[in-house]
Amino acid sequence: MSIVLIIVCLGVGALIGAIGIGGVLLVPSLNYLAGISVHEAIPACMFSYLATGTVGAIVYARHGSIEWRMVGWLCVGAIPAAFVGASTLTFLSAVVVKLIIAVVMIIAGVNALVKSTQATSSRKSIGNNGLVVIGLVTGFGSAITGTGGPLVLVPLSIFFGLPVLTAVGLSQAVQIPIAIFSSIGFWNQGVLNISLGLSIAASMVVGSLVGATLIHRLPIAPLKKLVASLLVIVGFVIAVQVAIQW
DSSP: OHHHHHHHHHHHHHHHHHHHHHHHHHHHHHHHHHHOOOOHHHHHHHHHHHHHHHHHHHHHHTTTOOOOOHHHHHHHHHHHHHHHHHHTTTTHHHHHHHHHHHHHHHHHHHHHHHHSOOOOOOOOOHHHHHHHHHHHHHHHHHHTTTTTTHHHHHHHHHTTTTOHHHHHHHHHHHHHHHHHHHHHHHHHHTTTOOHHHHHHHHHHHHHHHHHHHHHGSSOOOHHHHHHHHHHHHHHHHHHHHHHHHO
C-alpha cells in the first residue's frame, strides 16, 4: 500500500469521523491521487465500509441512537438494490461513473451548506413503504458511486423529517448490509480487489477514530462549511474534466 493511498484514506476517514462528510471524496481521491481506476476503486471502497460501518454502528448502538425497526425496513430495499447496483457498475464507462460521482459531490456539498443554515425537523418516523424506497435509492446509489450509504441516506432521511442523529445512526447500521451485498455483486463480476479493500479499511478506521477525537477540540460549523464548499468545487472540476474528455 503506497504512502499516497494511506494518506488519502486517513484523511477521508478523519473527515467521516469528524463531521460525517468525506466518503464521496474517497473514490475521486484514489483515482486522481493514487492512480486507481474508478472500476477498481469503487468495489474496494464498498468492501472497506464493512469495517467503518461496523465501528460506527457499534458506537451509535452503545448510545441508543439506532432505530433497529427502521433499519430492518431500509434493508428490505437496500440489500437487493446494492447487489443490482454492483452488477450494473461494470456496464458503465469510466466517464459516466466519474460524471455521476461529480454530480453526487456537488449535491452533497450544496446539501451540507443548506443544512447548516436551516433548522432540523422534529418528526421521528417514516412509513415502512417510505423506508423501503429510501433503502432502494441508498443501496443502488451507494454501490455505483462507492459512497457507502450515509451520503445518500442521511439527506433523504432528514428531508422526510428524521432528526439528524437518528438519520446518521440509521446510515451507520445500513451501510453494513449494503457493503456486504454490493461486495458479493462485485465479487461475482470479478472486480473486487480484497487486499486493496482491506488496506483502505485499516487506514479509514484509524482516520475516523482520529477525526472523532479531534472534532471535540475544533469548531465544527466552520469545518463543515469548508468541506462542503470543497465538495462543490471538486465536483465541478471533475464534471468539467469529464465534459472535456467526452
